[in-house]
Amino acid sequence: MSFPSDTAxxxxxxxxxxxxxxxxxxxxxxxxxxxxxxWMLSLTPLKRLEMAQGFMEGLIALRxxxxx
Amino acid sequence: xxxxxxxxxxxxxxxxxxxxxxxxxxxxxxLEGAPIATLDLDIMPRPSPEDRERLLRALQEIHARYxxxxxxxxxxxxxxxxxxxxHRLVTDLGPLDVxxxxxxxxxxxxxxxETILHDLGEMTxxxxxxxMVIRSKEEANRDKDRAVLPILRRTLQLKEGSSx
Numbered sequence: 001m002s003f004p005s006d007t008a009x010x011x012x013x014x015x016x017x018x019x020x021x022x023x024x025x026x027x028x029x030x031x032x033x034x035x036x037x038x039w040m041l042s043l044t045p046l047k048r049l050e051m052a053q054g055f056m057e058g059l060i061a062l063r064x065x066x067x068x
Numbered sequence: 069x070x071x072x073x074x075x076x077x078x079x080x081x082x083x084x085x086x087x088x089x090x091x092x093x094x095x096x097x098x099l100e101g102a103p104i105a106t107l108d109l110d111i112m113p114r115p116s117p118e119d120r121e122r123l124l125r126a127l128q129e130i131h132a133r134y135x136x137x138x139x140x141x142x143x144x145x146x147x148x149x150x151x152x153x154x155h156r157l158v159t160d161l162g163p164l165d166v167x168x169x170x171x172x173x174x175x176x177x178x179x180x181x182e183t184i185l186h187d188l189g190e191m192t193x194x195x196x197x198x199x200m201v202i203r204s205k206e207e208a209n210r211d212k213d214r215a216v217l218p219i220l221r222r223t224l225q226l227k228e229g230s231s232x
Contacts, residue, residue: 033103033219034222034226036103037101037102037103037219037222037223037226038226039103040101040102040103040223041101041223041226041227041230043101044187045099045186045187045188045195046076046187046188046189048098048099048101049075049076049095049098049099049188050076052075052095052098052104052105052106053073053074053075053076055105056105056106056107059105
C-alpha cells in the first residue's frame with residue numbers, strides 16, 4: 001500500500017509511521033498499555049465497574065458457546 | 069462456575085442491608101481505574117456484631133454458601149464469620165469473598181483511613197485506595213497477585229501524574 005506524498009505535510013508522520021509501533025512509544029511500555037489505563041481513568045467508577053462486569057460476562061458467554 | 073459476580077447488584081444489596089464494608093481486591097482496583105478483570109467481589113465488613121448480623125441477612129437473601137470442593141452445602145453463620153479470615157462464597161449474584169484481613173494481616177481498622185468514597189449512581193461505596201490495594205497484593209504475593217501488580221503500579225503512577 002502506498003500513500004500520496006504531500007510536501008505541505010512533510011513534517012507530519014506518514015500514515016505508515018503513525019500506524020507502526022514506534023520504538024519508545026509512550027502508549028506501550030514493556031507490556032503496559034498507558035492508552036488503556038488513560039481510557040479507564042476517563043470513565044466514572046460506575047462505568048468502570050459496568051465495563052469490567054460486561055467484559056467478564058462476554059468471556060463466559062463465549063466460553064459457553066452462546067451467542068451474545 | 070458459570071457466572072461472573074454481579075458486582076453492582078451485590079453492592080446494592082449490601083448497602084440496602086446497611087452493612088458497613090470496604091471493597092478490596094481486584095474490584096477495588098477496577099473502581100480505582102485499573103484495566104483488569106475479575107470474576108469475584110472481595111469485601112471487608114466492619115467487625116461489629118451489628119454489621120455481622122446485617123451481613124448475614126444480606127447473605128441469606130442471595131443464598132450464600134461456601135465454595136466447597138466436596139460439594140457440601142455449608143452456609144455462613146455468626147460463628148464462622150467471627151472465626152474465619154476468608155469466606156469464599158458463591159451466591160445467586162456470583163462469587164463473593166468476605167475477608168477479615170488482607171495482605172499481612174491488615175484489618176478493617178487498619179484500612180478504614182485508606183478508603184475513597186466512590187459514587188455509583190444511587191449509592192456510595194467505600195473502596196480501598198489503589199496504593200493500599202497494591203500493598204495488599206505485594207504482601208499476599210500469590211501468583212495471581214504478582215501477575216497484576218505491574219498494571220496496578222502503572223495505573224497509580226498515571227493517576228498521581230494526572231492529579232498533579
